[in-house]
Amino acid sequence: MTNSNGRPTGLYQLIVARMAGLSAAAFLGISTAYPHDAMRPELNTWFKSLKNKAGEACCDTGDGHHAEAEWDMAKGGYRVLLKHPHRPTEPGQWFDVPYSVVIDEPNLSGIAMVWWAPSYDSRDGSMTPLWRCFIPGPGG
Incomplete structure (x- = not known):
């Protein structure tokens, strides 16, 4: 034409x-990002069974991510390093994980994971997480 x-x-x-x-x-x-190893399909049912303390499901297979996490002794809780999805070249920021989303059962995957979505401030574009679930890794 x-x-x-x-x-x-x-x-x-x-x-x-x-x-x-x-x-x-x-x-x-x-x-769609899958939060776990596709070579371990035996974990699919386990991932889908995970719920936070309010009984909300964690896994919809689209927003679970392996996480760099640490225990903050001063605050008595976990912190997770998250990156702004629209600014991937910027360093990540540490956020305190609310106790209400921490899963206390054993982690069968062996990797710390977080289920979250970003929320943005319309004034400055800063990001804060909307938490769904967090499961600590080994030793957590």
């Missing part, structure tokens, strides 16, 4: 731009 000057029309450019965008998204791996 070209005009009289041999240049692509607006509709053609729009179609090509959208196809390029979708291809880039697929290439970059923007998809």
